[in-house]
Amino acid sequence: MKKQIEKIVKKPAKPGMVGDGFRVYNYIPGTGIAQQRISPFLMLDFNAAYDFGASDHIRGVDVHPHKGFETVTISYKGSLAHHDSAGNSGVINPGDVQWMTAGSGILHKEYHEESFAKKGGLFEMVQLWVNLPKKDKLTKPHYQALTKDNITSVSLPGNAGVVNVIAGEFDGTKGAAATYSPLNVWDVKLRKGGEVKFDLPVTCNTALLMINGSAVVNDEEASEHSFVLFENEGEQITIKATEDAVILVLSGQPLNEPIASYGPFVMNTQQEIMESINEYQAGKFGVLA
Numbered sequence: 001m002k003k004q005i006e007k008i009v010k011k012p013a014k015p016g017m018v019g020d021g022f023r024v025y026n027y028i029p030g031t032g033i034a035q036q037r038i039s040p041f042l043m044l045d046f047n048a049a050y051d052f053g054a055s056d057h058i059r060g061v062d063v064h065p066h067k068g069f070e071t072v073t074i075s076y077k078g079s080l081a082h083h084d085s086a087g088n089s090g091v092i093n094p095g096d097v098q099w100m101t102a103g104s105g106i107l108h109k110e111y112h113e114e115s116f117a118k119k120g121g122l123f124e125m126v127q128l129w130v131n132l133p134k135k136d137k138l139t140k141p142h143y144q145a146l147t148k149d150n151i152t153s154v155s156l157p158g159n160a161g162v163v164n165v166i167a168g169e170f171d172g173t174k175g176a177a178a179t180y181s182p183l184n185v186w187d188v189k190l191r192k193g194g195e196v197k198f199d200l201p202v203t204c205n206t207a208l209l210m211i212n213g214s215a216v217v218n219d220e221e222a223s224e225h226s227f228v229l230f231e232n233e234g235e236q237i238t239i240k241a242t243e244d245a246v247i248l249v250l251s252g253q254p255l256n257e258p259i260a261s262y263g264p265f266v267m268n269t270q271q272e273i274m275e276s277i278n279e280y281q282a283g284k285f286g287v288l289a
């Protein structure tokens with residue numbers, strides 16, 4: 001049975017700034033899509049393609065904490081860099097994904113990569129927050145640096161395009177990321193006229209974001225930058241691109257656990273949030289200049 005569409009949300013009217021380097025449209029939860037409704041996904045910020053201009057000033061967001069979930073940064077255009085209180089650092093180039101498990105708590109900085117900042121050019125990225133199950137919230141912070149080369153890519157029949165399996169599994173091909181709960185994150189690229197079919201369980205919360213281009217999704221038109229939320233009813237999704245398209249597909253088993261959320265801390269109870277704030281203020285997440 002065809003998966004029913006609950007709603008198609010247009011791009012929010014205005015972007016917000018995260019620091020001075022991320023000009024983002026917030027789709028989750030900003031467009032009224034509650035965190036429990038789309039669990040295990042907690043947040044989706046989309047920096048639609050934007051040129052900040054060449055600058056010697058490195059744009060970005062200064063030292064800040066995260067605890068209790070994972071941040072997933074997908075670069076489509078432009079390069080960003082990060083470093084953290086555990087001594088890790090890295091660069092995320094187009095096609096790369098950084099999967100950071102903040103777990104028990106970390107401090108980091110995220111900013112435009114220096115040579116990219118100096119040159120300027122289009123910057124296009126997504127940051128997704130993925131919740132951790134209660135039993136894994138205090139896991140030791142760590143990273144999975146997924147590069148364009150180690151993200152498995154499945155070619156679609158008829159030269160229709162590709163599905164890059166960032167996480168989960170598509171058509172028998174397992175994704176690059178290890179996850180704490182069953183979920184799919186797919187970077188789908190379709191040529192104009194290309195078609196792809198997905199079969200996703202009714203129990204999974206499922207949505208997609210039209211990063212570029214437009215498509216017909218189960219007979220409804222999804223324009224560029226629109227976000228399609230599916231009902232938990234039916235399994236089949238057919239996407240036919242009406243122009244070259246880049247689509248981010250998200251699907252996951254809901255965690256069905258309480259969410260207590262305060263800024264960059266996402267726990268299960270208000271008590272745990274208070275403890276997290278205290279730990280942060282006591283310097284327990286480490287030090288970062």
Ligand code: MN
Pocket residue numbers: 064066071108110
């Ligand atoms: Mn961050």
